[in-house]
Amino acid sequence: MNTRQIIRLLTATAILLWSFNSIAASQYTGPNRDANGNIVPTPKGEKCVEPTADMRANHMKYLLHKRDKTMHEGIRTKQHSLVQCINCHATPGADGKISRVFEEDSQHFCSTCHASASVKLDCFECHADRPVESFSQSQIPAPNRRSEAVNGSIKPHVAYNRKVQ
Amino acid sequence: MDHNDMKETNKIDQYRRKFLGGSAVAAAGLALAPGVFLHTVQAKPDDEAVSNKNRWGLLIDTTKCAEGCSDCVTACNNEHGLREIHGPATDSQWIRHVTLKNKQTGHQIDMPMMCQHCEKPPCVDVCPTGASFKRTDGIVLVDKHICIGCRYCMMACPYKARNLVHEVLTDQLPTAPRGKGTVESCTLCVHKVDRGDGTTACAEACTAGVILFGDLNDKNSEISQRLAKEGGQQLRAELGLNTGVRYQGL
Numbered sequence: 001m002n003t004r005q006i007i008r009l010l011t012a013t014a015i016l017l018w019s020f021n022s023i024a025a026s027q028y029t030g031p032n033r034d035a036n037g038n039i040v041p042t043p044k045g046e047k048c049v050e051p052t053a054d055m056r057a058n059h060m061k062y063l064l065h066k067r068d069k070t071m072h073e074g075i076r077t078k079q080h081s082l083v084q085c086i087n088c089h090a091t092p093g094a095d096g097k098i099s100r101v102f103e104e105d106s107q108h109f110c111s112t113c114h115a116s117a118s119v120k121l122d123c124f125e126c127h128a129d130r131p132v133e134s135f136s137q138s139q140i141p142a143p144n145r146r147s148e149a150v151n152g153s154i155k156p157h158v159a160y161n162r163k164v165q
Numbered sequence: 166m167d168h169n170d171m172k173e174t175n176k177i178d179q180y181r182r183k184f185l186g187g188s189a190v191a192a193a194g195l196a197l198a199p200g201v202f203l204h205t206v207q208a209k210p211d212d213e214a215v216s217n218k219n220r221w222g223l224l225i226d227t228t229k230c231a232e233g234c235s236d237c238v239t240a241c242n243n244e245h246g247l248r249e250i251h252g253p254a255t256d257s258q259w260i261r262h263v264t265l266k267n268k269q270t271g272h273q274i275d276m277p278m279m280c281q282h283c284e285k286p287p288c289v290d291v292c293p294t295g296a297s298f299k300r301t302d303g304i305v306l307v308d309k310h311i312c313i314g315c316r317y318c319m320m321a322c323p324y325k326a327r328n329l330v331h332e333v334l335t336d337q338l339p340t341a342p343r344g345k346g347t348v349e350s351c352t353l354c355v356h357k358v359d360r361g362d363g364t365t366a367c368a369e370a371c372t373a374g375v376i377l378f379g380d381l382n383d384k385n386s387e388i389s390q391r392l393a394k395e396g397g398q399q400l401r402a403e404l405g406l407n408t409g410v411r412y413q414g415l
Contacts, residue, residue: 067310069214071306071308071310072298072300072308073214073215073300074209074214074215074300074302074355074358074359075211075212075213075214076211076356076359076360077211077212078211083339086339125333125334125344125345126309126334126337126342126343126344126347127337127339127342128336128337128338128339128342131339132338132339132340135336135338
């Protein structure tokens with residue numbers, strides 16, 4: 001085999017591999033991937049509150065604006081609210097668990113992209129990174145306790161010295 | 166200004182008062198649609214900003230508050246996801262059950278203490294970043310996004326109502342974001358108020374009916390009616406802070 005043949009063979013192999021790869025990519029039906037190829041949890045609902053490109057570029061501006069409106073004026077519409085982002089985007093992965101932002105190799109919607117862009121993500125040091133439905137029962141506030149007391153399911157004053165879980 | 170002038174001014178003021186009072190009643194009458202009562206708690210539309218039409222507050226009847234009960238404290242902790250970390254010395258306490266005993270007479274008062282939601286809050290005056298603020302509806306809050314954790318407000322508060330979060334927190338509730346290095350205190354269950362629940366977690370939990378939540382600006386609300394009939398004291402009234410939380414039986 002002369003040098004020319006070797007080069008031809010290598011080129012053919014490369015083309016073959018590349019075409020396999022692109023076919024595989026076009027037929028890939030697994031989890032969503034972002035522009036950098038990170039796996040992103042499939043969101044609930046049909047579409048986001050703004051076009052995807054707009055959200056990629058400007059989500060922080062929308063959140064900042066909404067944050068001040070909510071904090072100072074008590075405007076709690078769902079549009080651009082962080083809680084609603086989380087309700088749609090923090091969905092269970094293949095293992096049935098919702099990935100958390102600060103866990104290692106997080107597959108959380110926000111952290112995959114932020115990790116690859118090397119942008120620090122501060123929101124979730126205070127805010128919940130998953131919907132309230134996924135909290136365990138002991139972490140969810142008790143519903144109207146007065147009605148429970150009226151029904152007799154809890155007695156007044158039994159809460160004394162009880163430690164909060 | 167001589168004596169006659171004073172008299173004249175007073176007359177004008179009286180006239181003004183009468184006129185304004187009369188027109189206010191007329192306006193209230195006009196605003197009432199058939200079947201709509203002013204004293205019902207109406208949920209504010211989500212897209213409407215809060216306004217100074219409301220002033221939210223609490224009325225606390227200390228005579229009904231039982232020794233050893235901590236239902237309100239537990240309810241508050243559950244509602245806002247406050248969990249025990251290193252014990253009462255450093256853990257956040259948004260409500261404390263306070264027992265006062267007169268050693269001479271043996272008379273004892275039990276009462277819940279929380280942020281008093283002052284009209285003129287000292288915590289807001291001293292805050293260097295503007296994080297400590299009062300909403301137009303009278304609820305005093307900390308904007309934790311801009312709080313730097315300097316704790317000036319904790320020093321300024323005459324009621325020791327505020328806490329600094331010392332530890333890294335996890336699993337905060339979506340309705341109560343909290344984080345290390347920021348100051349926090351009773352929010353008067355602002356998320357419930359905005360939702361139109363018309364009550365707070367502590368008021369809901371108190372089976373003895375010690376705590377009453379309501380609108381101090383609405384003359385027809387239960388809290389205003391009771392304050393008008395039975396009266397209610399401010400804690401440290403001499404400071405002139407006009408607190409939103411009032412106490413009975415002190």
